[in-house]
Amino acid sequence: MNRIKILPETIVGKISAGEVVERPASVVKELIENSIDAGANSISVYIKEFGIAEIKVIDDGEGIPSDDVILAFQRHATSKIKDEKDLQRISSLGFRGEALYSIANVSKLKIITQYKDEDTGTEVYLTGGNLVSQKPVVTKGTTVEIRDLFFNTPVRRKFLKSSYTEKAHIIETVQNYCLAYPEISFSLFIDREEVLNIPQVKTLYDRISQVFGLEFTEKLKFKTISKDNYKIELFLGGEELLRKSKGRQLIFVNRRPVKDFSIVNTIYKAFHINENHPQFFIFINLPPEDVDFNVHPAKKEVRFREPQIIHQLIFRMSEYQVKSSMIAEETNQWKVNADLSSISQISAFYTESIFNKEEIFHFFSIGDAIVVIQRVDGIVFLDFHAAHERVNFEKILNKMSEQIVKLTFPHVINLNPQDYVLIKENLHILNELGIEAEDFGENSIVIRALPEIIKYIDIAGMIENIALTLKEGTSTPDFIEIKRKIAATIACHSSLRANEKINHFEIKALLQELERTSDPEHCPHGRPVRKFISLDEIKKWFLR
Ligand SMILES: Nc1ncnc2c1ncn2[C@@H]1O[C@H](COP(=O)(O)OP(=O)(O)OP(=O)(O)O)[C@@H](O)[C@H]1O
Ligand SMILES: [Mg+2]
Incomplete structure (x- = not known):
């Protein structure tokens, strides 16, 4: 004793x-x-x-x-x-x-x-x-x-x-x-x-499924590596569990929950993605003398004696998982991402014209989210993803009732207990934004109707992200502020994904709708939507 x-x-x-x-x-x-x-x-x-x-x-x-x-x-x-x-x-x-x-x-x-x-x-x-x-x-x-x-x-x-x-x-x-x-x-x-x-249960797998449900846990791929006295167990969600914002990314070192951005980054590197977020649980066990928990007063951070060993092992494990699922699924999105550079090169040469009575303009896309639009007085760079978010944000916030569609089959979403508490207490806000949702008991909610613009999206993923937004909270729970934050999260889900091709009709409609919003220059998260470079400015580059 x-x-x-x-x-x-x-x-x-x-x-x-x-x-x-x-x-x-x-x-x-x-x-x-x-x-x-x-x-x-x-x-x-x-x-x-x-x-x-x-x-x-x-x-x-x-x-x-x-x-x-x-x-x-x-x-x-x-x-x-x-x-x-x-x-x-x-x-x-x-x-x-x-x-x-x-x-x-x-x-x-x-x-x-x-x-x-x-x-x-x-x-x-x-x-x-x-x-x-x-x-x-x-x-x-x-x-x-x-x-x-x-x-x-x-x-x-x-x-x-x-x-x-x-x-x-x-x-x-x-x-x-x-x-x-x-x-x-x-x-x-x-x-x-x-x-x-x-x-009590015997394995980590069983515990994860007790907390997050079997359906979710079955989608995780498990890999374990032991080297000397190090043991790393990784449960990594594949493409179907990618999320718009950081979902479950849990790191445990010698059974202590910690925050470690370098480990998170290592896993991202293996995915070759920069827009969506993987979900994972990683359990790292190593001799106590190889790790220092005396870094942060709340013991939330760690310092490894040999961080490179940990990172190399984690990178190899994650890469192996990502690659093995790419082989398993021929049409996998990650494979497309790997060839992204060639796709954007092709589209850079792809110029479209739009003719209508008032205006004629040319545009082409560069990268995976930007279109460059020619005007007589200069050029506009438009982040069409951000533009779409702005437009949808206002549609959702102003809840245009004719755009609410009843679902043929109500959608029951099973949440983890934490998300359930957050969502349950804010159901009235979801309802105000056109998401007809009710408490369904036992950590579930049922969704009966949705705004038209989000009827095809991953609703469960969106609800989880709303919970995440609510968790960040505001110190004075201000109804309007919360409502705006939720609307921004929904808009983010409803918007065009980067990599999605946009045609000239869509660009034109998007520009018109953007003009009608309260702030065409910024997305709901405050990022810029477009940038104009005047011909005069361009001429100056050439000393004309
Ligand atoms: N639930 C418990 N069962 C048995 N002993 C306990 C329990 N809670 C506290 N103690 C005893 O009281 C001591 C003081 O607890 P306290 O949490 O303040 O410090 P600590 O756990 O030693 O360090 P830390 O501040 O990092 O938590 C512990 O070292 C332990 O001996
Ligand atoms: Mg203690």
Whole structure:
């Protein structure tokens, strides 16, 4: 048994310090990490009012020895590391001795715990970090109950985003640890409603399908590589799981969820794509001395001792997966992408004329999204994808009712619990934008009607992206702002894809429609739509 001790100053100075409790989800994260470190087989999380009223985490782990319970709330008190050597090879999720101290400081906290080899346990109650009461109890494992989070730091409380954004962060946190620890059962209740109930399973594959559904998981390709003491397991979604915005891209290093842009980039490189985003889960395991988690105060970033080994392995695995699916599917889009340079060269020489009463103009396309239009007074470069987004954005925002089509068969979309919460609470906004959607229970929604312009698109992908937009949230949930953001996401899905050929009639119609919008110069995300270079300017290049 490792007893809790206060870390010596020399080590404290080396620990990356910073904000531990930023939002309710950070509390959930820290408590779950403690339960996992305590060897729990089962972890239950109860939330009330998006974590502000109550966060309770119950585990069946080894518990805290009676004599150590008070000490656990001191700053830099930990049983997980002792000296600098341990800091260089961290094998537990916790190591700073910061979490309980920081959480207790901004809440009213009760802990009920009993160490596995003792006959009685301890219940301790603190408010704002001050001890109020302590008494013996009999229990099993550890229960930590937090009430009135940020009651004494109103500013932090004010900075919380909308309730559904905070709820989504909580669900995502539980989901992440759920994925990394298939041998632990997890449950999550929010306002008495069961959001997750995930029994123990043996494999990562089974766990992914428990959380995201079998239909999604079956579309993932699995590859594992072991080299020396390194093991990487990659679950990579193929072309049909490509998304317009970053969907599920989860990276775990030694079972800790982390953010690492260089790993994400390595996978993108294997895809040869720059517009759509692959979905993947990657689990990297390596000796603790080869990775440093002491980089970011919330332990979200990692530093590898030999990053090139990791990147090479991941690149090879991803490339192998991408290539193998290209062989499997003859008409694969990726193959087309690989030959993209030759396609755009051909189209560059392809000049079209449009004749009508008022105007005559020529255009040709360059690259995969730009058309160059000739005018008597200069040339216009038009990003037709962005132009289309602007036009559709306004159509959706202004909900032209004659353009709503009823679906012959209502479309039931099964969502992951996090997306479900976000979408369910904003169904009224979807309805205002012409997407007739209702709650269908059990993490599903049903769609009965859609705006004409999106009736053929991947609706499930679009709904997931809307959830992502909602998760980013706004600090003052402003209805109009949210509505605009959702409309922009829908417009993005409805718009012409890059690589899609556009003919002269479409360009002409697009230009006319663009002129009628409130801002023909920008797409809904603020990117420029067109650029004009006057003949005078061009002449200047030649000193004329
Ligand atoms: N659920 C739990 N079960 C058993 N012991 C626990 C539990 N939660 C906390 N502890 C004990 O309390 C100590 C302090 O917890 P705390 O989370 O503050 O620090 P830590 O986990 O050591 O490091 P970090 O700040 O990085 O999380 C832990 O080292 C552990 O000994
Ligand atoms: Mg901890």
